[in-house]
Amino acid sequence: MDLRYEAFCFADPLFFDEQRRSDTEEDEFAAALPLPRAGWHEGNKGTWRMLAPDDVILPGQGWKIHVSACLGNAETVLATVYEYCVQRRIAFKHLRTKTVLLARNSKYAPRDSSGKLITIYPADDEALTQVLAELSDQLAGQPGAYILSDLRYGDGPLYVRYGGFAEQWVEMDGTRVLAVTKPDGTLVPDRRTPTFTVPEWVDLPECLAPHLAARKGGDPAKFPYRVTSSLHFSNGGGVYRATRLADDHEVVLKEARPHAGLDRDGVDAVQRLRREHDILRRLSGIEGVPEAYDLFTVWEHHFLSMEYVPGRSLGSWLPRNYPLTRVDSTEQDIVDYTRRALALVERVATLIDQVHERGVVFGDLHPLNIMVDGEADERVSVIDFEMAFAAEETGRPALGAPGFRAPADRTGFDIDAHALAALRLWVFLPLNALLELSPAKLAGLVDSIERRFPLPDSYGDEIRAALTPRGKDVPAPVAHEFDQPEPDWGVVRKSLATAILASATPHRTDRLFPGDIEQFRVGGTCFGYGAAGVLHALDAAGAGRFPEHERWLIDAVHRDPPTRPGFFDGAHGIAHVLENLGHQDEADRLLADAEGLVAQTRDHSFDGGLSGIGLNLLHFAETRRDGGLLTRAVTIGERLAEALAADQEPGDFARAGLLNGWSGPALLFVRLFEHTGDRGWLVDADRALARDLRECVVTDDGSLQVRDRGARTLPYLGIGSAGVALVAEELAAHSPTAECLGSQDELLRACRGEFVIHPNLVLGRMGLLAALAAANRRDPNPEFAASVSLHLSRLAWYAIPYGEDGIALPGNQLLRLSMDLNTGNAGVLLALAATLDGHGRVLPFLGAGYSLTAPVPSP
Numbered sequence: 001m002d003l004r005y006e007a008f009c010f011a012d013p014l015f016f017d018e019q020r021r022s023d024t025e026e027d028e029f030a031a032a033l034p035l036p037r038a039g040w041h042e043g044n045k046g047t048w049r050m051l052a053p054d055d056v057i058l059p060g061q062g063w064k065i066h067v068s069a070c071l072g073n074a075e076t077v078l079a080t081v082y083e084y085c086v087q088r089r090i091a092f093k094h095l096r097t098k099t100v101l102l103a104r105n106s107k108y109a110p111r112d113s114s115g116k117l118i119t120i121y122p123a124d125d126e127a128l129t130q131v132l133a134e135l136s137d138q139l140a141g142q143p144g145a146y147i148l149s150d151l152r153y154g155d156g157p158l159y160v161r162y163g164g165f166a167e168q169w170v171e172m173d174g175t176r177v178l179a180v181t182k183p184d185g186t187l188v189p190d191r192r193t194p195t196f197t198v199p200e201w202v203d204l205p206e207c208l209a210p211h212l213a214a215r216k217g218g219d220p221a222k223f224p225y226r227v228t229s230s231l232h233f234s235n236g237g238g239v240y241r242a243t244r245l246a247d248d249h250e251v252v253l254k255e256a257r258p259h260a261g262l263d264r265d266g267v268d269a270v271q272r273l274r275r276e277h278d279i280l281r282r283l284s285g286i287e288g289v290p291e292a293y294d295l296f297t298v299w300e301h302h303f304l305s306m307e308y309v310p311g312r313s314l315g316s317w318l319p320r321n322y323p324l325t326r327v328d329s330t331e332q333d334i335v336d337y338t339r340r341a342l343a344l345v346e347r348v349a350t351l352i353d354q355v356h357e358r359g360v361v362f363g364d365l366h367p368l369n370i371m372v373d374g375e376a377d378e379r380v381s382v383i384d385f386e387m388a389f390a391a392e393e394t395g396r397p398a399l400g401a402p403g404f405r406a407p408a409d410r411t412g413f414d415i416d417a418h419a420l421a422a423l424r425l426w427v428f429l430p431l432n433a434l435l436e437l438s439p440a441k442l443a444g445l446v447d448s449i450e451r452r453f454p455l456p457d458s459y460g461d462e463i464r465a466a467l468t469p470r471g472k473d474v475p476a477p478v479a480h481e482f483d484q485p486e487p488d489w490g491v492v493r494k495s496l497a498t499a500i501l502a503s504a505t506p507h508r509t510d511r512l513f514p515g516d517i518e519q520f521r522v523g524g525t526c527f528g529y530g531a532a533g534v535l536h537a538l539d540a541a542g543a544g545r546f547p548e549h550e551r552w553l554i555d556a557v558h559r560d561p562p563t564r565p566g567f568f569d570g571a572h573g574i575a576h577v578l579e580n581l582g583h584q585d586e587a588d589r590l591l592a593d594a595e596g597l598v599a600q601t602r603d604h605s606f607d608g609g610l611s612g613i614g615l616n617l618l619h620f621a622e623t624r625r626d627g628g629l630l631t632r633a634v635t636i637g638e639r640l641a642e643a644l645a646a647d648q649e650p651g652d653f654a655r656a657g658l659l660n661g662w663s664g665p666a667l668l669f670v671r672l673f674e675h676t677g678d679r680g681w682l683v684d685a686d687r688a689l690a691r692d693l694r695e696c697v698v699t700d701d702g703s704l705q706v707r708d709r710g711a712r713t714l715p716y717l718g719i720g721s722a723g724v725a726l727v728a729e730e731l732a733a734h735s736p737t738a739e740c741l742g743s744q745d746e747l748l749r750a751c752r753g754e755f756v757i758h759p760n761l762v763l764g765r766m767g768l769l770a771a772l773a774a775a776n777r778r779d780p781n782p783e784f785a786a787s788v789s790l791h792l793s794r795l796a797w798y799a800i801p802y803g804e805d806g807i808a809l810p811g812n813q814l815l816r817l818s819m820d821l822n823t824g825n826a827g828v829l830l831a832l833a834a835t836l837d838g839h840g841r842v843l844p845f846l847g848a849g850y851s852l853t854a855p856v857p858s859p
Helices: 003-008 074-088 098-104 125-138 206-216 269-282 314-321 331-357 413-426 441-452 459-467 489-502 531-540 547-559 571-580 584-600 610-624 627-646 663-676 680-693 721-732 739-749 765-778 782-797 825-836
Strands: 040-045 048-053 061-068 092-095 116-120 158-164 169-172 175-181 187-189 225-234 237-244 250-256 292-298 301-307 370-373 379-382 696-698 704-708 712-714 800-802 806-810
Touching (some): 074 116, 074 125, 092 098, 125 158, 158 175, 169 187, 225 250, 237 301, 250 269, 269 292, 269 301, 314 370, 331 413, 413 459, 441 782, 489 531, 489 806, 531 547, 531 825, 571 610, 584 610, 610 627, 627 663, 627 680, 663 721, 680 739, 696 739, 721 765, 765 782, 765 825, 806 825
Antiparallel strands (some): 040 048, 061 116, 169 175, 237 250, 250 301, 292 301, 696 704, 704 712, 800 806
């Protein structure tokens, strides 16, 4: 699970979005704080409203003041700061609505920005000292969440951090991040971590010295535990393994931060921790429920120590045991898994019954809160009782896991009954989150598990009865092409494009098509997550040209020029699309403006780095018949070949694959050979793919997958086996004896599993399909063709009607629909066109040299 996504689910029930303007004036902070009449200007950037005097010129960076507040005192704090800054002509910004404040302080919001309601920009250290002294008096006693990235000034809601005032960017570990400038002019990352740090060249202002001393002056002797490891972090606090100093007894410590980690009712982590302590005391003695030991406070943070529960979560147990992810699973394996999963779920149900006997509703049952231990899964426990409550109480949990949280029509023990039914479905097809997007998916998902697993006769009926929405207003299922035994893939492709066009929001300036949350980091125009990639997919898949949307893209890059040079995340990808759509002058301008950024780039990746830029320069060299552009692409290739020689040892985090690994440079090397005839480039391509192969491990089903921190392995296109295999197929067209091709069978084996959590192109099913289809074109193989057909047929799992005759697919985490190229409809549309039309051009620079030699059968 990627916890960042939850904060982008507040604003819209169908698409990821930032919480910007509210439907009610009462929620808008600006309604009571108008722009000063003269000499001021304002602007909106994302969730922030910016206010600044016309005659104030701020430095590019410096000490900024953050002001924290709670939901209950936000208007008071903001009004005080507004009046103070307007009178003294000090620039500042504030969150736009109270709902945004709730979202940014919610349990799974990013910890480094939690608590911030206002940012004040003092012009210099003297102004900083004055503002802190005067505002601290005016805001004395006002509560707010502690801002972890900052130094607190006194004991009030003011916090300070050194950072950028103006937006600058620099590359770090292959990603462009916000930057500050060192005295010598070098850009370095503006580190925004959940700890306070000062850049090495910056002196701490004298007014902050006593406050830093106070921060460092805590007495460790007052903490009665020794923390040995961290288990989990959220905006509400951390969970740690620890030993009790008094007797070395191993425990779990749960931390709660005041005013932080809010649920949808505004309840903070401290209130939930106290409730968890009381509930655990009430349940004391039940085997499988941890014992609560101690509830205590150190400094301002609250802690609960409790019994350590051994084992792994059910969420980790399933991917290690689920047979449909393996290509070699037999029918007996499926029978054995069915027996094991049924027994495990019944143990959970028995334990929940014991909890109910004590008059407690668990309230938050889902796979990450269930621990499994023992060789035969004989020990089952449930953890995390912060949403539990006494059955006699009214009310409902205000937090919950997507796909498991009960609808509003369930109360009391029925809340847990709903979650148990969801668990019974999940252990056989873990796609529950789809039910929140479309409750009508229930029938199809249950039908799928009944066909695939030897379940008891009544098993599916019990799930349907428990999970079917109640009431008269439940919408009837909407039929679509995937409901047909033999879908017409031409109709499917048209339906995907129809949904994309129906989702367009040309009235917005930040994005045209809804997509992944990365839109709000890299912008809504780029190739991977923005309008450029969607328009490319529609055109390349034969769905048409849309001049009004092309105009939106051009206007958007004029209004907010790309700050990254890369192909998927910046200027080169947008320029590529505009060039192909006939807007050559606009493409030229983007490339020219990006030259300085390209010169700073050291990242080798196809995603945002040099290989994607080099491939695009080759493309422009062809369209423009420009030898100078070819020379620039060759120079980039030479830089990458030198970098490859120095980068031989894999790191801890997975990067191998098409977008982030050395497979991207390998693709550039292949294309450079095609342009120059120099076979040395093919040697470099083989070496680059061998470098990615060093990040791979053989899994227990014999497939070769990219390892990620020792905790999991990845088969995907962007990061994973499919990306390596796809580029190896491009190399094989020119160098069929390349050494890396010796691993091709094992790489492709990783692409053949029946179950894939996401449908998308970059980190999902369609990337696996693309790699298999490419291999099948080069060397027809009935096993590859059958796997391609299986992947196509399983798209029905995810298909959700959208608009009139449209079909939409969920993005990452399955929490919201997505239309972008990396995670949504656009990428799926491209993969279908590349596979069914036989050309293999699933992305730019791929598949151009192949013709269809082995038609893929319809599923």
